[in-house]
Amino acid sequence: MAYELTDEQRDRYRATAIRSQLRKQELLRFHVEDAEEGNHQQFGARLDVNDLMPQLEAHGLASLSLFSGGGGLDLGFERAGYQHVASFEILDICGETLRTNRPTWDIRSGAEAGDVRSARFSAFRGIDLVHGGPPCQPFSVAGKQAGASDPRNMWPDFVRCVLQARPRAFVAENVPGMLDRKFESFVRDNILTPLEDHYTIFRFKLPAHEFGVPQARRRVFFVGFRSKRDAARWTPPAPTHGETETLSGPVMPYNLARQSLGLPDIGFDQVAPTLRSGFTGPRNTTGVLNSKASLNIWNQLRVWPNGVQPTPSMARAYPPENGHFRMSVADCTLLQGFPSDWKFSGAVYQALGQIGNSVCPPVAYAVARQVARALGVS
Numbered sequence: 001m002a003y004e005l006t007d008e009q010r011d012r013y014r015a016t017a018i019r020s021q022l023r024k025q026e027l028l029r030f031h032v033e034d035a036e037e038g039n040h041q042q043f044g045a046r047l048d049v050n051d052l053m054p055q056l057e058a059h060g061l062a063s064l065s066l067f068s069g070g071g072g073l074d075l076g077f078e079r080a081g082y083q084h085v086a087s088f089e090i091l092d093i094c095g096e097t098l099r100t101n102r103p104t105w106d107i108r109s110g111a112e113a114g115d116v117r118s119a120r121f122s123a124f125r126g127i128d129l130v131h132g133g134p135p136c137q138p139f140s141v142a143g144k145q146a147g148a149s150d151p152r153n154m155w156p157d158f159v160r161c162v163l164q165a166r167p168r169a170f171v172a173e174n175v176p177g178m179l180d181r182k183f184e185s186f187v188r189d190n191i192l193t194p195l196e197d198h199y200t201i202f203r204f205k206l207p208a209h210e211f212g213v214p215q216a217r218r219r220v221f222f223v224g225f226r227s228k229r230d231a232a233r234w235t236p237p238a239p240t241h242g243e244t245e246t247l248s249g250p251v252m253p254y255n256l257a258r259q260s261l262g263l264p265d266i267g268f269d270q271v272a273p274t275l276r277s278g279f280t281g282p283r284n285t286t287g288v289l290n291s292k293a294s295l296n297i298w299n300q301l302r303v304w305p306n307g308v309q310p311t312p313s314m315a316r317a318y319p320p321e322n323g324h325f326r327m328s329v330a331d332c333t334l335l336q337g338f339p340s341d342w343k344f345s346g347a348v349y350q351a352l353g354q355i356g357n358s359v360c361p362p363v364a365y366a367v368a369r370q371v372a373r374a375l376g377v378s
């Protein structure tokens with residue numbers, strides 16, 4: 001805490017901050033032009049995330065998106081052949097991201113039009129599918145795990161939407177903490193009990209790196225089907241990437257962080273640590289470091305998880321003093337499994353917030369495909 005510092009420590013920190021700021025200004029002033037994109041012969045081919053989720057033909061299923069954020073679930077469902085009907089998202093900046101990437105989508109964003117709590121969903125009655133990630137801070141290990149008592153618990157609104165719109169299926173995602181024992185009664189009271197009379201519900205965790213995303217990240221999914229016949233056809237997605245052959249057949253090797261970013265071989269590579277969950281931690285932070293423990297892995301990868309820059313050229317122009325690779329928003333976009341043409345609106349901290357909050361699109365795609373199969377369309 002700042003007030004616990006001695007004068008001497010405070011002076012030292014201030015001098016370091018000023019030195020670092022001056023260095024940044026100087027480097028950016030003189031080297032951005034040299035480092036413009038296209039002038040990076042030392043970098044190899046980057047992972048093309050679209051290869052992980054080839055666009056499927058439209059099968060006629062229509063989907064409604066709640067708590068849409070920067071569009072991870074929306075994009076995965078679109079690539080799996082669903083027709084996007086509307087997105088509800090309270091933050092304007094997320095709405096801007098969705099509109100920029102998909103100008104033809106119906107995006108309801110902002111404190112009035114985008115607030116799921118005040119929306120009526122009977123207009124969507126009969127839609128095929130509702131998906132969403134109700135805000136997860138109440139369950140996150142990074143949060144205080146207050147569950148039902150946390151005002152950010154929006155599960156009741158997700159449930160209300162499902163009961164009003166009566167889709168054939170729903171998909172809800174959340175952080176892994178949601179399946180901890182201490183939240184058993186929360187899950188029963190807030191999700192299972194109100195929905196179980198109408199839906200058969202499945203719960204499972206998916207690790208993103210098993211679907212080709214170059215990052216260690218787990219999400220919990222709840223999938224529900226209104227008809228028993230659809231529920232009987234449901235099987236959760238099988239991993240597409242791994243170390244060896246799995247029970248469900250051969251898989252592709254994991255996509256590792258350096259290799260996916262197109263960085264030179266240094267004799268060490270692995271999937272990136274979990275990127276910090278968005279909009280938590282210190283405000284306006286431009287770092288993606290999630291825990292102290294993961295710093296060791298970033299160090300071994302020689303990738304610097306702080307001071308993410310808006311563009312690749314600015315990142316190249318401003319290498320960290322330890323010489324590690326400094327990331328740009330585009331690099332974090334890739335590590336989260338978004339394709340390079342998906343652009344996040346806002347300042348760096350807002351883009352990182354949307355990235356860190358999202359479901360990795362290839363994971364969303366895998367779930368969306370399986371749901372379509374259960375609904376008998378693919």
Ligand SMILES: C[S@@+](CC[C@H](N)C(=O)[O-])C[C@H]1O[C@@H](n2cnc3c(N)ncnc32)[C@H](O)[C@@H]1O
Pocket residue numbers: 066067068069070071072073074088089090091094114115116117132133134135136154354357358359360
């Ligand atoms: C976990 S994120 C969802 C991420 C999204 N599923 C994706 O894959 O990119 C939750 C989102 O819910 C939004 N949100 C929070 N309260 C809301 C409300 N009352 N109405 C609509 N959106 C809300 C947050 O702004 C945040 O973007």
